[in-house]
Amino acid sequence: MRRVDTPGTGGYFPRPQTARLKANDEGIAMDSYLTPYLPILVLLLLAGVMCVAITFFATVLGPRRITNIKEAAFECGSPTTGDPHARHSVKFFLVALLFIVFDVESVFIYPWGALLRDLNGDGLGWFAYFEMMSFMATLAIGLVYVWRKGALEWT
């Protein structure tokens, strides 16, 4: 971005002349940066319409004949055993914890992967490579620790 010394209409950083917003025939400025999200909007609308429609038609059209047997809790055909509110093991927490760490790692790898070619073009290829490798090595130490500690044993 070019900085000018005398502030004009746009302050020190004048409005770029190249990428103007395009106006359509009605004169409404199109939100061009939002257009890639149109499929997501369509998907959300479809999902919402499906949910509402299925629930609505099921309650309106379907017959409702409730008996005691239908209302009973069903577990693989056999009588239910044990407290349904039994406490779960802490191992689930440890797995979720490891998932968070490697989720964050993948989140960092994604822009790095998209950028590596550009960085290589600037002569920073090996720098970026070792930057990411040391990041992953540090997280791998954590994985090794958890492994040796026996937190991954599912007994």
Add this chain to the structure above:
Amino acid sequence: MNSVGLPHFLIVGAALFALGMVTVVTRRNAVGILMGVELILNAANVNFIAFNHYVDAPGRLTGQVFSIFVIVLAAAEAAVGLAIVLAIFQTFRTIDVQETDLLRE
């Protein structure tokens, strides 16, 4: 329809911060308090990104990079905080923060 500007985003951030603060102060459930902290961190993120979009020089992205670090920090905070909640539950059989007062004695 009037246009949306920086103040509108700042109001969303302020409202989110206030909700997080109310959660942290009024909840007695330790997990609820941690959820309030997440709301507060997100309020900070909204402000970072809104200021980065409207006030920082065009093309500069310091605010967005900072908010990435805030997100990672929130993940680490949630991991350690929830582990502490589990440890508290194991000691006291409750996560009511009013009753975990060993240090007071």
Add this chain to the structure above:
Amino acid sequence: MEAVLFYIFAIGVVVAGAQVVLRRNPIYGAVSLVACFFFLAGIYVLLSAHLIAILQVMVYAGAVMVLFVFVIMLLNLKEEELGEMHVTTMKGIGLAAVLVLVGFIAWKALTPVQFARDMAVNEQIHGFGGVKAVGNVLYRSSVLPFEVTSLLLLVAVVSAVVIAKGKI
């Protein structure tokens, strides 16, 4: 269009955030917090922070809230263990103070101010807030914070495992 989307997302954020405060059962609070994060991702898209919006959904709604829900189900608190909701005058005063403060900020912020700079400049820069643009700043200028982040995560993993291992 942009204004309509903003109001949808902003109302969603505030309503879902209010559920976190008002619901006594933490599982409802966690689910409405997920909804709140999705609406926030929409707000980030409006601010053309595309990568942050994806991060918000992946890390917050996808990973952090999973951890919260796991812990809530792990503890599996019964009704009496949740602790009853006390409505005291002090809480009422606090809530009123918060409402007044936010209202004051909103009133101040919405008063028309002459901004020195054109505020919509960034929307017109190609690739602003995209994966490559943010990655450029992240991997060129903030190398040290990036490496320190890995240390933070390492410390978090080790300490969480040390605290939680063998519990319950």
